[in-house]
Each structure stands twice: as structure tokens, then as C-alpha cells.
Amino acid sequence: MTAILGLVLGTASCSAPPPADSSGSPAAPGTPAPAPATAQPAAPPGSAADSPEPQPAAPASRPLGWGPQQQDADAAGRAVAAMSLEQRAGQVLLPFYPGLDPEAHAATIERLHLAGSIIMGDNVPGTPGSQVDTAAMRSVTGRLQAAARADGRGWPGLIGVDQEGGLVARLRAPLTEWPAPMSYGAAGNAPLASGAGQALASELAAVGFNTDFAPAMDVTMGPADPTIGARSMSGSAGTAADLGVAFSQGMLAAGLLPAAKHFPGHGSVGVDSHADLPVQGASLEQLRARDLVPFQAAIRAGLPMVMTGHIAVPALEPGVPASVSKAAYAELRRMGFHGVAVTDALNMGAVRKQFPLDSAAPLALAAGADLLLMPADVAVAHAAIVTAVKSGALPPDRLAEAAQRVATMMIWRGRTGTPPGTAPGSGTGLSRKVSEAAITVLAGPCHGPLVPASVRVTGGSEEDRSRFTTAARAAGISVGDGPLVSLIGPGGGPAAPETAAADVAVALDAPWPLADSAAPAKIALYGRSQGAFDALAAVLAGKATAPGKLPVAVGPYQPGSGCG
Numbered sequence: 011m012t013a014i015l016g017l018v019l020g021t022a023s024c025s026a027p028p029p030a031d032s033s034g035s036p037a038a039p040g041t042p043a044p045a046p047a048t049a050q051p052a053a054p055p056g057s058a059a060d061s062p063e064p065q066p067a068a069p070a071s072r073p074l075g076w077g078p079q080q081q082d083a084d085a086a087g088r089a090v091a092a093m094s095l096e097q098r099a100g101q102v103l104l105p106f107y108p109g110l111d112p113e114a115h116a117a118t119i120e121r122l123h124l125a126g127s128i129i130m131g132d133n134v135p136g137t138p139g140s141q142v143d144t145a146a147m148r149s150v151t152g153r154l155q156a157a158a159r160a161d162g163r164g165w166p167g168l169i170g171v172d173q174e175g176g177l178v179a180r181l182r183a184p185l186t187e188w189p190a191p192m193s194y195g196a197a198g199n200a201p202l203a204s205g206a207g208q209a210l211a212s213e214l215a216a217v218g219f220n221t222d223f224a225p226a227m228d229v230t231m232g233p234a235d236p237t238i239g240a241r242s243m244s245g246s247a248g249t250a251a252d253l254g255v256a257f258s259q260g261m262l263a264a265g266l267l268p269a270a271k272h273f274p275g276h277g278s279v280g281v282d283s284h285a286d287l288p289v290q291g292a293s294l295e296q297l298r299a300r301d302l303v304p305f306q307a308a309i310r311a312g313l314p315m316v317m318t319g320h321i322a323v324p325a326l327e328p329g330v331p332a333s334v335s336k337a338a339y340a341e342l343r344r345m346g347f348h349g350v351a352v353t354d355a356l357n358m359g360a361v362r363k364q365f366p367l368d369s370a371a372p373l374a375l376a377a378g379a380d381l382l383l384m385p386a387d388v389a390v391a392h393a394a395i396v397t398a399v400k401s402g403a404l405p406p407d408r409l410a411e412a413a414q415r416v417a418t419m420m421i422w423r424g425r426t427g428t429p430p431g432t433a434p435g436s437g438t439g440l441s442r443k444v445s446e447a448a449i450t451v452l453a454g455p456c457h458g459p460l461v462p463a464s465v466r467v468t469g470g471s472e473e474d475r476s477r478f479t480t481a482a483r484a485a486g487i488s489v490g491d492g493p494l495v496s497l498i499g500p501g502g503g504p505a506a507p508e509t510a511a512a513d514v515a516v517a518l519d520a521p522w523p524l525a526d527s528a529a530p531a532k533i534a535l536y537g538r539s540q541g542a543f544d545a546l547a548a549v550l551a552g553k554a555t556a557p558g559k560l561p562v563a564v565g566p567y568q569p570g571s572g573c574g
Contacts, residue, residue, distance in 0.1 A: 122392045170267075175206075214266060235278065274302055290322065314350060317354055375409060450558035466491065481546065510528065557572075558572055
């Protein structure tokens with residue numbers, strides 16, 4: 011089997027990178043999409059090639075509309091046809107593991123022929139100074155990559171991570187710390203979002219990642235959204251679509267595979283799927299007018315992966331999470347998506363309560379999923395898939411189709427190559443620029459100093475206050491006496507008496523707590539990095555203006571409010 015897999019893919023590794031695709035109607039793996047007309051080389055008059063009409067591209071180089079070309083799908087089809095049932099079952103599973111030692115996990119990847127691995131926070135090796143040990147991280151990803159290729163497959167394993175910026179960042183310093191994704195909505199600048207996506211992804215590539223399960227393309231409904239919040243770029247579907255696509259295209263430029271999440275939209279439900287099953291009560295028409303808009307844009311842009319969320323949609327299939335719903339996958343494919351549909355983590359409460367013992371794994375595949383993320387026990391999930399195929403509960407052709415899509419994507423990724431990446435922290439300057447472009451003044455003067463030369467500070471974490479102090483002093487503001495600046499962290503509101511009496515209220519994550527603040531000056535910062543605090547101090551000192559505009563409604567302040 012090892013020799014067969016290597017031989018099948020031998021001609022794919024030296025092909026040219028695919029051209030950009032402009033088609034909005036991608037074809038399924040193995041089905042060529044219409045190729046765009048291309049200019050042909052000049053031929054001698056009277057020759058067979060002397061024709062006023064352009065010649066079509068060779069079938070092997072036709073784009074499929076989501077990144078790969080027909081040659082990638084053909085190579086994947088040959089490879090999957092040569093796989094055993096156990097290998098196919100492994101190809102659609104992306105597991106996690108506990109702790110810092112990857113050896114047992116690598117052995118599991120080899121034994122079960124798994125697609126690769128996701129890295130979580132507790133897998134990230136650290137230095138004595140509590141930073142990421144980047145050399146050790148690269149060693150871990152390299153070991154897992156070798157394990158994924160141990161059975162002779164001719165394409166890279168999928169080594170992924172959740173790195174969105176803001177609260178969701180598995181790898182921190184010395185890698186660049188990015189503000190919350192809502193910063194891009196406040197800045198309203200697609201090239202800035204694209205540059206940030208590229209810079210973030212490039213640092214991940216340097217430590218061995220080829221996939222980032224980002225960005226969240228959910229449209230947040232506001233403070234009733236307990237899960238997504240500032241992970242959403244905007245409360246406007248069109249803005250979330252434009253910026254999410256731009257960020258994803260930046261990631262692709264750095265060689266990382268993005269995943270648009272969480273289809274059909276997690277920003278407009280009031281339950282956190284990590285704990286329980288949210289129910290989306292909107293009609294299909296309402297979803298298509300709002301929550302599905304960013305995903306439709308992602309599909310039209312040819313993005314390779316869409317993550318399905320654990321959200322029940324009665325308009326599609328009552329009581330069943332979208333990640334396990336045939337109707338949900340049918341809607342995704344109706345929208346024109348032919349790439350890899352990956353589930354959200356299968357160890358989350360919304361799925362485990364309804365489908366214990368990883369019984370969701372074969373059900374999700376049967377429904378239409380291609381890649382299963384983080385089953386609670388990958389060996390149990392693998393066995394459940396094999397058993398389901400043998401019993402007839404999971405059609406073998408459906409498993410083969412899923413395995414082929416994953417292999418197609420990774421053959422393409424391996425063929426086109428991944429740039430070497432950039433040094434940890436190389437995006438720090440750009441991260442600061444994002445915060446400088448996003449900072450929003452809801453109340454208070456738009457020009458000149460907002461505070462005198464000395465202030466007091468309260469709220470936030472100890473690190474927040476330390477960073478504020480560093481930034482304030484650099485801007486010429488001392489910390490000790492004077493007006494009170496209240497830092498409101500994620501999930502925090504002006505509860506303490508000293509915070510309620512603040513002169514300046516600063517929201518460090520989602521801006522909604524500012525609606526309840528009586529402070530005469532209100533600022534939305536959307537971030538807690540040192541660069542974000544530098545941007546805040548410059549505005550407080552009157553050395554910079556705040557160009558950002560609210561991307562969501564905050565109490566009486568409507569979207570678009572601000573000094574910009």
C-alpha cells in the first residue's frame with residue numbers, strides 16, 4: 011500500500027501552481043469546472059493552431075473553484091481507490107491530544123492513518139519566561155507531520171490550530187498578539203484585514219502549521235450573542251463577508267488553509283454550543299439574507315474549507331445540529347460549495363449530549379461532512395466509522411468522497427508549497443496599525459486630549475493595567491492621580507463602584523458594556539495587546555485621533571458611530 015500511494019501521486023508534486031479562479035460555480039472533485047479562456051502562443055499561419063478562438067486549458071489544469079485543480083482531484087481519486095477501509099476512515103479524522111508529549115499521539119496517527127492533528131493550548135511548549143518555545147513547537151509539528159505521512163501518502167498531513175486573534179489564540183508571545191477580529195470591522199479596511207491575515211498566517215507557517223481554523227465569518231447580533239462577540243468582524247452581513255474573505259485570502263497568500271466558520275452562523279443564537287445545543291429560529295429566507303451572506307461570499311471567492319457549527323436550524327432539520335444534518339450540508343452544497351466541509355469540534359457539549367461515545371462521527375459523514383474535527387476519542391470514532399461502513403449505515407462511496415476531498419485539498423497544498431514563513435513577532439507593527447485604525451470614541455471630544463497629564467486606572471487584569479501604564483507613560487501621561495480610566499475586559503461591565511464612577515470607560519473586547527457606562531468619555535478598543543494600549547494612550551493624550559467606527563450597535567450608539 012505504501013508503494014501504491016507514493017506512485018499514484020508521483021506526477022502531482024512538480025506541477026505548476028494553479029491560476030486564480032474567478033468562477034462562482036465550482037465543480038465537485040473529479041468533475042472539471044469550465045476553464046476560463048486563456049491567451050494561446052502564436053502559431054505559424056496555416057497551422058492547425060491558427061484559429062481566432064482561444065484553445066481550452068488542458069483538463070488536468072482546470073480549476074475546481076475552491077483552490078485545487080482537476081489534476082489534484084484525479085490524483086486524490088487514484089490514491090483513495092488504493093486505500094483500505096481503515097485508511098479512508100483515518101483520512102477524514104483530525105484529532106487532538108492532551109499535554110506536551112506528542113509521541114503517543116504520533117503513534118495513534120500512524121496506527122489509524124489519521125489526516126493529521128490540531129494543536130490546542132495545552133500542547134504548546136513554553137520557555138521558562140512563559141513564552142512559546144518556537145523551536146520546540148516546530149519540532150512537535152514536524153513529528154506529527156511525519157506521523158501523518160508514515161503510511162507513504164504523497165501529500166502533507168493537516169497540521170492545524172485555532173488562531174483568530176483576540177481571545178482565541180493558542181500561540182502567544184513571541185508570536186504577534188493580534189486584537190479581536192472586530193477591529194477589522196471598526197477599521198473598515200479590507201486591505202488591512204488581508205495584510206493581517208497574511209502576517210498572522212506567515213508566523214504560523216514558520217512553526218510548522220499549514221491550516222488555521224479561522225476566520226469566524228459569523229454575523230453577531232449584539233450582546234445577546236454569548237459565544238462569538240468580538241470574534242465577529244461586524245454586525246453587518248456584507249461587511250463581515252468582505253472582511254472575512256479579505257482576511258482568508260491573506261492567509262492563503264501565506265500558504266495556510268483558512269476555514270470559514272461557523273456555518274450557518276453562530277452569531278445570532280443565544281446559547282453557547284460548547285455547552286449546549288443552540289437553536290436558530292430564523293427562516294431559510296432570513297438566513298440567506300443575513301447569516302449565510304458571508305459564507306456565500308466565501309464560496310464565491312473560492313475558499314477551500316467551511317466549518318459547520320453545532321446549531322440546530324428547524325427550517326432545515328429540527329433538533330439536529332447542522333454539523334450532523336443532511337439538510338444543512340445540502341444547503342451548503344446548493345450554495346455552490348464543493349470544497350472540504352469540516353465539522354466544529356465533536357467533543358463540544360452540543361454534540362456529545364445528543365450523540366455520546368462519538369456516535370456523531372459516522373452520522374456527520376453520512377450527512378455530508380468531509381473532515382471530522384476533534385472527536386472525544388479518535389480511536390472510538392475511527393472504529394465507529396469502520397463499523398458503520400461494514401453495516402451499511404455509512405455508504406462506502408460517501409466515505410470515499412469525503413476522503414477524496416480532504417486528499418485533494420492537501421495534494422494541492424503540497425503541490426503549490428508553503429512559503430517558509432516569517433519570524434515570530436514580525437507582525438507586531440501591523441497589529442498596532444490595526445488597533446490604531448479601529449479605536450472608536452463613542453462619547454467625548456474627537457480632537458485634543460481626553461485626559462490631563464495624570465490619571466488613575468482600574469479594571470481589567472493586572473497585565474492590562476501594566477500595559478496601560480507602559481503606554482500612558484510613553485505618551486506623556488503619568489499614572490497615579492487624576493481622572494479615573496476604567497478598563498472593561500471580556501464579559502466585564504461597570505459593576506464596581508469605582509468603575510461606575512469612571513471618567514473614561516474603555517471596552518477592551520466587545521464594546522457592548524459601554525452602553526451601561528455613565529462615563530462622559532467612552533472608547534471601544536477591541537484589543538488588549540501592547541499595541542492596542544499604545545493606540546489608546548495616544549488618543550487619550552491627544553496625539554492621535556480615533557478613526558474607527560462602531561461595527562455593531564451599542565445601546566443608543568448605532569453602527570457607524572464614532573469620530574472617524
